[in-house]
Amino acid sequence: MKTLTGAEIVIECLKEQGVDTVFGYPGGTILNIYDALYKHQDEITHILTSHEQGAAHAADGYARATGKVGVCLATSGPGATNLVTGIATAFMDSVPMVAITCNVAVGLLGRDSFQEIDIAGVTMPITKYNFIVKDISKLADTIRRAFKIAQTGRPGPVLIDITKDVTASTCDYEEKEPEPIIRQEDTILEEDLEQALQLIRKSQKPYIFVGGGAVIANASEELASFAHKIQAPVADSLMGKGAFDGTDELYTGMVGMHGTKTSNFGITECDLLIVVGARFSDRVTGNASRFARNAKILHFDVDPAEINKNVKAYASVIGDVKSILRKLNARLDPINHEEWVAHIDRMKDMYPMRYEKSILTGPYIIEKIYEVTKGDAIITTEVGQHQMWAAQYYQYKKPRSFITSGGLGTMGYGLGASLGAKMGCKDKTVINVAGDGCFRMNLNEIATATRYNIPVIQVVLNNHVLGMVRQWQTLFYGKRYSHTVLNDQVDFVKIAEGMGAKAYRVTGKEEFEEVLKEAIALNVPVVIDCQIHCDDKVFPMVSPGAPIEDAFDEEDLKI
Template sequence: MLLTGAEILIKSLLDENVETIFGYPGGAVLNIYDELYKYKDKIHHVLTCHEQGAAHAADGYARATGKVGVCLATSGPGATNLVTGIATAYMDSVPMVAITGNVATSLLGKDSFQEVDITGITMPITKHNYIVRDVNDLQNIIKDAFYIAQEGRPGPVLIDIPKDVTANKAEYTKLIPKEITRSSKYITEKSLQKAIELINQSERPFIYAGGGIGISGATQELIDFAEKINAPVSTSLMCMAAFPNDHELYTGMIGMHGTKASNIAATKCDLLITLGARFSDRVISHQNHIKNARILQIDVDCAEINKNVKVDSSIVGDLKIVLDKLLPLISRKNNDEWLGKINNLKENKKVLINDTTTPELLFDKLNSLNDGSFVISTEVGQHQMWAAQHFKFRNERTFITSGGLGTMGYGLGAAIGAQTGRKDRRVFNIAGDGSFGMNCNEFVTAVKNNLPIIQIVMNNNCLGMVRQWQSLFYEQRYSETTLDRPTDYVKLAEAFGGKAFRITKPEEIDEVLEKALDSQGPVLIDYLINNDKKVFPMVAPGAPINEIINEEDIKNN
């Protein structure tokens, strides 16, 4: 069957079971959009306000559904506007295919109108990328791109298609997508036996679980593993929803804003079992801080072994497979004394102060309303840490946040993608007023598509996290972090066509949340908090992770 490149692209996307694309049209992709028009009953296109929003939406869609997210943009600035979203997906191992148009092949390299070398620009932030110079190569490239995006450690792949390639014709024959198999070829008997030996010999094992648990879908395997060896479990930011937060072995998040129990346990254990985590500087700070423990690292990506921290033993492979292999071979352990010490470090539920609006009070209310179906997306900053610390996650793929890149402006686009892919769940995007200002235009995308997202703006009139650092480490020199913006977020949301409420006192929370949850479309809640409110506990940059600063320390200087 002889088809144009644009037709081949759309049919190939359908072959890959793509149902949704997030994008923004332009001259170089007109042929593609013309074909999308013909297939609009089969592929739902979500028009965002900005290409960066499209990339974040594809990312959020992938995280919430486990499918490949797809975004589409035109050449030049359209393509470069995807870059931050691609980098965000790359840092957090999100399967995504970004499709860009480009000028005709005869105009490449001539500084033509709206021409950029997007494959050169994105080479460091993609698993692989392509420029399609021959329409005869297009179908196989698309097939390979979807395979690469999903196999092993997932990540974004970019396909750049010059305009003449979308118009030229080639033979198309339906191709079956490449089967994705779990990575196991590097799992050796020797590495398994060494791990078993370390686990069985340990008296104070401690588990540091990362984003790889959720990517692998290994939540149940992690629970079974932790329960068999009776080991406390901490999670990185990327693993918050991949281990039930109410489990008796859970010690909370680890790292700069981690719990006392997690951070101290990491320095007191005799075996640190690291699962699908990369020893980020925001988690471990420095290898010397965990020098008392042997380290077992299990990861699907061999490049992560010994990259940031020297380990004593490692297994390279898919976590679900590795844990399945280890479970019947390890000894059941007691560790009562060790668990007792860790449990003593767990903080009891704090008495909430009800005379002012605080993050803790808001999340306490959200927890009481959550039936397990809430999805929380966030921007980046204090509100992100408060969500991780205080919301009680029960199910995997319900926490969507930018971990590795820390992208302000990520959350609302990601919420749009998540809500589009998971219509059976209710998505909340938690933002600070600083982050919300970066992507508030996408609220109208939610309105147009009637997505029942609840956008909460934790409004403290400042760039809260940067201000917190200025307060603690820069002698309160608040350089350019006080916003002093006269924006009325309620009126802004209403101008975009959505509903909006403002909360200024605790007694308003219940009624507003009830109204928001009853709404069939998007809602914004302007939630006012004090600009001196800080995220605690905290570890100073470069300090050992057991040197924890809390609110009392600040009061006592």
């Protein structure tokens, strides 16, 4: 046992939890922690981002890429509130993250002191749990508890707000081993498993729908065994990308608003929809009352609150989905559904993904990224058309290779997330795909990349408009392009070069592959500004509120 300041206890607890990288921005109330961090810089790498929001997104990207807890730091007041969007992003997508903020001293709380904000109150709806520490004797155990909560069951962000006097006070500290994170199996009931087995054995046309919970649970091997054992086609949500190999013969693509016609039509026709760790977002279901209307829905999820929340389930099993699948696989004999799979294969042939091949387009760029990286990169994205193209045209073979803001849809997320992903997976090529509207929001993090020479590649699909919003305006708002045109004087190449990055502008198909290969070989921060047409659209598409079987594409619009 030794006597340490509160700031030193914070650092020791981070080391206890195996934290090797943190992202943040210093300020007055958190100075004691930064002073302690300075003394331990050989043990914990700190990445100074350009903005606290970038720190939160970087911690989030680190967590998604590695499966470990991401950590971000910020000072009180505006420093803390600048984390809010990043915390909310992590909350919506169930990302294990610990945000550590500091506040004014206990005696100044509630007095409108300089840079004082009730950040615990502000973040209560968007954290799994949060704490304010006013007593140094409770500090170490609070940090340990925060890390456990962030990782247990359905993961999520936890905020710890520490008053400045606690960081300066001293207290006895004794190192402890982190408590093991145990998979949630006590809620997996025998009767639920039996009902699931009966439904699976009786089904003639099963379909598997995979969400982000399968990625979080590291259930890919069990999922692959399950799908092939029962010979069922597999679709995924945006968050489920990579949980099931995108090159597997049973894979049919994403489901929902921009899902493949095969997935949307197949799920509508199936008699049993087996849902693995998904929450039935409105972007997946379309008209929820007509979603999978011919099927009994069998839902596997760790969070009981998700069962029957958006779509009524016929049966469910609550618990860790890796454990659920393992138990089912042990009891299932192989089941033959060749006729059903052949029918789905015919749909794949009838409804291929297609785009204009003669010019530089978003789909072409994503396909070329897949070809050059051989499907072995980590792809992060912002939010919009480019995000959907990245989901549609890159074949994700492994989990944690597609990192995007699914639930909150946070523009400005991807660049910070790419920095975190690269810090967590230094041996991987990391590429952030952005639209020009999203890139503007947090492009200052290019300066972070160059400060530390974090060799991420930023690909901007630059159509000089807010592409997805414009697409909706074209299809549903009579082509009234209200404040979605960005055709101004901003030069992303000059901006990137001004921040110390290598930058290219690409205007034709023949240039992109060469530039991408050079960018990967350089191993420095690179921005590639790709000029594409303002009216390129994401297809297939389902109109808001329509059932998913009403998916249409450009060919349908010509009829």
